[in-house]
Amino acid sequence: MSPARTDHDSRRQDVSEAVWQVLAEHGFGGLTMRAVAAALGSSTGLVTHYFAGKRELIAHALDILEARTAQRPRRAAPAPGLAALRTQMLNILPLTPDAAAMNRIWVGSWDVALSDTDLFAAQSVRYERLRAGLRTSIEDAQRLGELPDGESGSLATIVLSFTHGLVVQALFDPERLPAATQTQLVDDFLAALTR
Amino acid sequence: MSPARTDHDSRRQDVSEAVWQVLAEHGFGGLTMRAVAAALGSSTGLVTHYFAGKRELIAHALDILEARTAQRPRRAAPAPGLAALRTQMLNILPLTPDAAAMNRIWVGSWDVALSDTDLFAAQSVRYERLRAGLRTSIEDAQRLGELPDGESGSLATIVLSFTHGLVVQALFDPERLPAATQTQLVDDFLAALTR
DNA sequence: CCGTACATAACAAACGTTTGGCATGTACGC
């Protein structure tokens, strides 16, 4: 039980970073052990030392994805309810280059997730969690009279649908949908819901 | 230029079918020459005989995607305006197994499209076309007083965002979002827009 | 014959994974 001479978690984080870098540049189709090792400037042995195999590597990549989504430099919710919901939506959208990279990876993960049972289940759970977060704000807003009553679950699905769909469009047409335009569309969308 | 003993175009179509089958089952990450040959029950030699390489194969796969999207069994628009818009949205959603397979492939293509300049451009154009179609119905609806006035382009983006986001959620949680529920969500969404 | 249609099979490259080994640290009986 001797402690490591190097910080295991820290090194593992470095590998994560390399994985992130490869994904941002070449997508899941270009994610290979060797590419990660090259991005890290190390051998493939190092990579397998921290992640048993490619499967674990991919799973971990999706974990990072979720963690970064949750821990991103987000604007604080100015107030509970509708304002918080708006903030949550803006926190998902590719409004900055970093956020764009993250979303690019997220969208790319769908191909592999749809073909792998385990990843598929994990992805479903992630969506569930996302929806639950939105739902809380929606119910707050309904209680405050900012949103009309109605099944909050359905509304959460609608809001998440709109947001994710906007993510995809923004990724494929960044010039037509810069940050300001995305924000405007969110406000238009929310205005339609409140009417 | 002697006529073949077998119909060239017909055989090529068979290969296309095999490509489709592989994509539906294993996604773009699982699209290989050998997988296509296996699905076709032939050798890889046959595949390369009709498609020079993997690149051509992928490009052709996206062509099929677009062709099938255009020629899919769609409901006729019951009336111009809002009803037509609703129909267009329903025609995109994975309401049937075939439509689900198509959307699954489409979503899967985004990973490769985001990493390839040519495919990226092609995808952008496709979105533009989709939006233009929605926009026509939206402007009709506005003229008929079924939708409030406003920039039809923005509205088209919002509608397409919602629709595509719903596609993704439905693919990852088909039990929670069966055809009837998807339709209901579309109606809820449209009701919010008309209010 | 000749060109098309395809199978067979080889090929190098790239892949994920495993292994052997060397270094370097801690742990502990002495």
Next chain:
DNA sequence: GCGTACATGCCAAACGTTTGTTATGTACGG
């Protein structure tokens, strides 16, 4: 305090497999 024991970090190399591609061979209609 010191030497043995053992765990960890990591590399280099090799493994067997799968990949895309290409070469060669056979069958056959025109």
